[in-house]
Each structure stands twice: as C-alpha cells, then as structure tokens.
Amino acid sequence: MAIKVDRVLDAKGLACPMPIVRSKKALEELAAGQVLEVQATDKGSLADIQSWARTTGHQYLGSNQEGDILHHFVRKSDPSEVKEQRKYPNTITNEQLEQRMKENPNVKILDVREPAEFAFSRIPGAISIPLGELEQRINELDQEDEINVICRTGNRSDMASQLLNEKGFKNVKNVISGMSEWKGFIE
Amino acid sequence: METIGLKGMTAGELTKKVLDNTELFILDVRNDSDYDDWKIEGATIESINVPYFHLIDGVDDVLDKIPDDKEVVVVCAKEGSSVFVAGQLVEQGKHHVSYLVGGMKAWSEHLEPVKVGDLQDGGSIYQFVRIGKGCLSYMVVSNGEAAVIDTLRMTEVFENFAKEQNAVIKHTLDTHLHADHISGGLKLAQHTGAKYWLPPKDADEVVFNYNQLDEHAEITVGNTKIHIQPVYSPGHTIGSTSLIVDNQYLLSGDILFVQSIGRPDLAGKAEDWVSDLRNTLYSRYKRLSEDLIVLPAHFGKATELGVGGKVSARLGDLFKENPGLNMEDEAEFRKAVTENLPPQPHAYQEIRQVNMGKITPTDEEQRDMETGPNRCAIHDK
Known part of the structure; x- marks a missing residue:
C-alpha cells in the first residue's frame, strides 16, 4: 500500500x-x-x-x-486543531450527515485530511483531496453538488468549506465534529 | 556507545539478589502496557515505570525519584533502551546504577537450580526456578543417571547441570502438554539419547514418537529404588499426570500449586474438565500421603518462593491452606475455575502447536512467543 x-x-x-x-x-x-x-x-x-x-x-x-x-x-x-476557530457558518453534525446519507445515497463527502489518515480509516465513498491540494484540484468537483466536507476535528474542513464557497460552490456544509467522533460505518 | 562507569547486571546476578532479599530499585523503561502485563517482582523490590521515550531528551524528570541509598537497575525489553537511560543517569552523577543485560528476554530465560532434598537411597532432586516466568523444572539424579521433568526450552542448562553431577540423562518427562511455555523435553531427549515420556491422552495430535506416560509406566533412575510413579490426574489437561518420586515428592504439574490450583481452560475445554479437576484435587490427591512434598510446575507470585527460591509445600498443609483445595461447594468450585479467569498466557495456542511438533518456529520466534508471565493458575493476575 x-x-x-x-x-x-x-x-x-x-x-x-x-x-x-x-x-x-x-x-x-x-x-x-x-x-x-x-x-x-x-x-x-x-x-x-x-x-x-x-x-x-x-x-x-x-x-x-x-x-x-x-x-x-x-x-x-497541530495546536490550532484543538482550538475553536471555525468561521464557515453552514455546518452539519456527524449524526445529521449519517441521516442524510440514508436519505440520499448520492450525497457527496469530501475528506480533506492527509492521504495517510484517509488510508487507515474513511467513510465509504468519500472523495479524498487533502486541504493543501484542494485549490488546484477543484475541477474534480461539481459546483452543483451537495458537498459535505470532513476532516478529523472540523478545522481543516472549515477552511476547505470557505475556499469552496469563494469559488462559487453554493451547497457546501462543514461536518462537525468530523472523523474523530464518527460513529457510523467506516472502512 | 556505553557510558564509562556503567555496569551491566546479568539475569543470574539479579536472581541471586531477589532470592537473597537484597533491597533493589528497578526503573523499568518499557512502555506502560508491557510493564502492567509483566514485570520483575520480589519482596524487597521497588519498581517504577517510565517509558524510555519520555527520557529521550534527558532524565531530569526522573532524577529525584531515583534513590541514592540502594542499588538501581534499569530494565527494558532487550537491553538497548536501558543502556541508553542508565548511561544518562550515570552522567547525571547517579551511582549504583546498572542495566539488566539482555533485558526482560534474558530475565525470562534464566534458570536458577535449587536443591530440593536428598533421596532415601542416595541421589538428590533439584528444582530449576525460571524466576522471570514462574516455570519450574526438576532433575532427579541418582548413581550416575538423571531424569528431567517438565524440561524448559533452554536444554543446555540441564545438559550442563547433569554433566556437573556426573550423570547421564536417561529420561525426560512432561507431566502434560504445556500451553504457557515451549517444552524442551523432546529436544533434550534427542540430544542425550534419553527416552521422552508424555501422557498419551495429551498426545492425540503430536507428530513425533514418544513413550506413554501412564500408570503402567516403569521409570527408574540410577538405583532401582528411586522410582517414579505416575498418577493419572486430569483437570488442567485431559492427560495431566502427576509423579511420585521416591515416595517422598509429588510432582503435581499444573494441577496443584502452592497458593492456587491449575486452570482447566487452556485447551478450550474448561466446562468439560471441571469435574476431572475436582475429582483429582478432592479425591485422588486425598488418597495420597499427607507427608508428600508437593513440587509444582509453576508458581504465580514471588511470595511462593521459599528459602533460596525453592517452591514446595507439604500436601497435608496445602489441604488446610490452599484456597483451591478448600471449596466444599461444587458450584462454588465450578465458578472459581471457569469464571473471571486471568488472561490466557501469551501465544498459548501457538505454543501448544509447537509442543505437538506441528510448527517449528525459529529460536527468536520461540522467545517472542514465551514473552510474559505463565498464568496457569486460576489466581494469577
């Protein structure tokens, strides 16, 4: 691997x-x-x-x-990850996302953690684009999709959500608390 | 890259100090889970655990915990980290600091021979205390011949000891198919031309030739009067067989210990073997002489070590004092030997496979499989 x-x-x-x-x-x-x-x-x-x-x-x-x-x-x-410094207003909780996935199997999950984190534990079907590569790989995503952005604790995904919003994505939600508290199915 | 002035202490030297009740302070630098699982213990041993990875940038945090008035031994898994930490302690001006040569691996493999007593017609019986793991082997020596019972993997120790006694090893016996350690019985027999004995009911799956250790077996060592009498005593395993040596000693295998009794679950048959175990302990053993000296194959606690490290007790005394022999109620007994048992010994299933001859791991792999305490008694933590 x-x-x-x-x-x-x-x-x-x-x-x-x-x-x-x-x-x-x-x-x-x-x-x-x-x-x-x-x-x-x-x-x-x-x-x-x-x-x-x-x-x-x-x-x-x-x-x-x-x-x-x-x-x-x-x-x-990263000391900043434990501090609350989220700015993006449009959020969804882990539990709400689990519910959303049941209602709509096509809901998009964007995981912005590092590939090594993604490799060891991820939500099935999630797309992996690390935060540092998001800007140059933004074309891999569709602006019309409902995109739920997830990381470990909700901070990197906050920054990713802001970036997507600036680039014209309208239906973006930051998932809190993220993978560290994820109770649903993982692979 | 050893610090000048830093000395190593061998497992043998450390064993002597533990058995002599020397005051010792042990700084164990393995990670906390390894320490919680298995550590060096003794009546006069004080030990603390600070993993080496907290001491990479210096030992300032532990300096004030290290006593100046007693010997300090730094211990780790293999040796490397203890040399690293002990060296820093010496550089910081701590004296009387040494490291355990070969680490817990060497500690686990050290055997200390202790004379148990003399036999009626000349000859002696010796106990080999594997202090780091709680295993006990025995050698009966008489008139130039020897038998080794529950031989451990370190067979050269027995070969050398027999040589010193001018004795030829004629028999090696296992009281049962062991699950907590790798038997050296077959290997020692092959090296010395001795006969290897194993209870047939434990040998269903073994892939080598052996002599059947059952109640019909006639085993003599040296003088014909020194007789080894097998007593079928199932419970820990279905084949478990005790040995009466010279009408004086009861080698009880993993059935009866000094402060506990054997567990019946290591071959996966706890429920089936409970009544065998009870029958052995509460009726077969009851019919034996109370003056027999019980010599078990294990000990679980440092408090079971007697003078010079010897582990033994009079059978009659155990009937009075051993909690495992004092459960009148059968349901209470059943509960005690099947519920809330301590964790099973490390790699016990693989160890049974090795002892059946089905797998042949390398020496290094065998060492790793045996890491940790034996936990063959129901009261072992």
Missing part, C-alpha cells in the same frame, strides 16, 4: 530505542499537520510508537507490515 507522506524515515535495522529517538527528531523537523512514515524492523517499535504518540499528543494513524518491514504513520499534532 503506497501512502503519500511528507517524509520517510528509514529506521530499518535499528534496535530500540533508536527508531523512536529518530522518529522524534524527524517529527520535530516537520510542520504541524504533516505526516511521517517510519520504516522499522524492530518489532517492539509497533507498541512503542503508539504509546509514544498517545502520550505526546501526536496522531498515530496506523501501521502495516511488508515482509519484515513495519511501516508506521504518524501525523504531527
């Missing part, structure tokens, strides 16, 4: 504690919101990277294994 990331750290062949020491350093050099892939062969790194991310507030996205190599995905935490 090829997942788009911002940086790949090769920690293959390194024994504990080096995979986590190197991950920490690599993450420090990334910008908030960017995703790091750590490639490691130390089996202990799987449990350790989860505990480490949980206690430091970074977002552990998931891991997969190819042969002897473990690929871990971690997204650098």
Whole structure:
C-alpha cells in the first residue's frame, strides 16, 4: 500500500530505542499537520510508537507490515486543531450527515485530511483531496453538488468549506465534529 | 556507545539478589502496557515505570525519584533502551546504577537450580526456578543417571547441570502438554539419547514418537529404588499426570500449586474438565500421603518462593491452606475455575502447536512467543 507522506524515515535495522529517538527528531523537523512514515524492523517499535504518540499528543494513524518491514504513520499534532476557530457558518453534525446519507445515497463527502489518515480509516465513498491540494484540484468537483466536507476535528474542513464557497460552490456544509467522533460505518 | 562507569547486571546476578532479599530499585523503561502485563517482582523490590521515550531528551524528570541509598537497575525489553537511560543517569552523577543485560528476554530465560532434598537411597532432586516466568523444572539424579521433568526450552542448562553431577540423562518427562511455555523435553531427549515420556491422552495430535506416560509406566533412575510413579490426574489437561518420586515428592504439574490450583481452560475445554479437576484435587490427591512434598510446575507470585527460591509445600498443609483445595461447594468450585479467569498466557495456542511438533518456529520466534508471565493458575493476575 503506497501512502503519500511528507517524509520517510528509514529506521530499518535499528534496535530500540533508536527508531523512536529518530522518529522524534524527524517529527520535530516537520510542520504541524504533516505526516511521517517510519520504516522499522524492530518489532517492539509497533507498541512503542503508539504509546509514544498517545502520550505526546501526536496522531498515530496506523501501521502495516511488508515482509519484515513495519511501516508506521504518524501525523504531527497541530495546536490550532484543538482550538475553536471555525468561521464557515453552514455546518452539519456527524449524526445529521449519517441521516442524510440514508436519505440520499448520492450525497457527496469530501475528506480533506492527509492521504495517510484517509488510508487507515474513511467513510465509504468519500472523495479524498487533502486541504493543501484542494485549490488546484477543484475541477474534480461539481459546483452543483451537495458537498459535505470532513476532516478529523472540523478545522481543516472549515477552511476547505470557505475556499469552496469563494469559488462559487453554493451547497457546501462543514461536518462537525468530523472523523474523530464518527460513529457510523467506516472502512 | 556505553557510558564509562556503567555496569551491566546479568539475569543470574539479579536472581541471586531477589532470592537473597537484597533491597533493589528497578526503573523499568518499557512502555506502560508491557510493564502492567509483566514485570520483575520480589519482596524487597521497588519498581517504577517510565517509558524510555519520555527520557529521550534527558532524565531530569526522573532524577529525584531515583534513590541514592540502594542499588538501581534499569530494565527494558532487550537491553538497548536501558543502556541508553542508565548511561544518562550515570552522567547525571547517579551511582549504583546498572542495566539488566539482555533485558526482560534474558530475565525470562534464566534458570536458577535449587536443591530440593536428598533421596532415601542416595541421589538428590533439584528444582530449576525460571524466576522471570514462574516455570519450574526438576532433575532427579541418582548413581550416575538423571531424569528431567517438565524440561524448559533452554536444554543446555540441564545438559550442563547433569554433566556437573556426573550423570547421564536417561529420561525426560512432561507431566502434560504445556500451553504457557515451549517444552524442551523432546529436544533434550534427542540430544542425550534419553527416552521422552508424555501422557498419551495429551498426545492425540503430536507428530513425533514418544513413550506413554501412564500408570503402567516403569521409570527408574540410577538405583532401582528411586522410582517414579505416575498418577493419572486430569483437570488442567485431559492427560495431566502427576509423579511420585521416591515416595517422598509429588510432582503435581499444573494441577496443584502452592497458593492456587491449575486452570482447566487452556485447551478450550474448561466446562468439560471441571469435574476431572475436582475429582483429582478432592479425591485422588486425598488418597495420597499427607507427608508428600508437593513440587509444582509453576508458581504465580514471588511470595511462593521459599528459602533460596525453592517452591514446595507439604500436601497435608496445602489441604488446610490452599484456597483451591478448600471449596466444599461444587458450584462454588465450578465458578472459581471457569469464571473471571486471568488472561490466557501469551501465544498459548501457538505454543501448544509447537509442543505437538506441528510448527517449528525459529529460536527468536520461540522467545517472542514465551514473552510474559505463565498464568496457569486460576489466581494469577
């Protein structure tokens, strides 16, 4: 599974504690919101990277294994995401969106999280366009559609909703609280 | 890249300190779930858990928790992280700091031989305490011959010990098909030309040849008077067989422990085997001499370790004190051995497959499968 990331750290062949020491350093050099892939062969790194991310507030996205190599995905935490700073007025709650999906199976869901986040957990049928690519890929969307924009907590989707609105999309809703609270079906 | 002045402590040295009741402070730097699952314990051991990934930028946060008046051992899974953290502690001026050589893996594999007692017609019986995992093996030595019971995977320990006693290993026996650790019985027998014995009722699915350990089996070691008498005692497994050695010792396998009794669920048959287990404990064992010294295949708590680490108890005393032998009500017993059981041992299903000869993992994989406590007793947490 090829997942788009911002940086790949090769920690293959390194024994504990080096995979986590190197991950920490690599993450420090990334910008908030960017995703790091750590490639490691130390089996202990799987449990350790989860505990480490949980206690430091970074977002552990998931891991997969190819042969002897473990690929871990971690997204650098963004302090702004925990603050309420949404501006786009037209919102829909997770529960309302679930209801809407039942009424109209063709309702569009635009997921603006990073591809690595999308890869590990997503609403079936959602379209993936990361916030940073939305402006240049806006032609992939239809201005007439009802579009529900979702991210992890509702902040990136707020910015995406504003952008779409400026570009002439009339029927755009920001989904709150987003994937972090999503109770419905995921794949 | 070791810090000057930093020393390693081997699992053997640490075992001696635990058994001698030396005051020790352990800083365990594994992640919290591993620590909660399984850690080094002892009557005089104080331990705290701070995962190494909180100490990457320095150890300032833990410095004031590290005592100056007792020895400190830093522990991790394999060794690397403990060297990393212990080195920083030494650089910060902490003395009496060492790291556990080989980490919890080495701790899990260390065997400490303890003499249990002498046999009536010459010869001795020894217990091998696997302190990190709570497993117990035995060696009966008499007149140049030896038998090993519930052999652990580290077979070279038994070979070397027999050599020191000038004894040739003639028999290896498993009291049952183990689920918490990989048996070394067959391997040791193959190395030494000994006979390997296993209860036939536990051997339905095994893919190798073995000798049937049942009540008809005649097993002698050295002097003919040192007799191993099998007693069929199902419950933990359907084939579980206890051994009476020299009319003095009852090797109870995973049926009866010092402070608990065996669990009947590791082969997936808790409900079926409850009545077997009760019958074994409350009637078969009742008919044996109360003066037999019970030698189990496991211990669950550090408080079960006696003088020098020996785990044993008089059968009559256990009938008075062991909670597992004092449940008059059958329904209460059934409940105790089938409900609220502790988590099953790590990888126990795969371990059973290995012990049947069906799969052959690498040494490294075997080590990983055995990580963690044994949890064969109903009271193990």
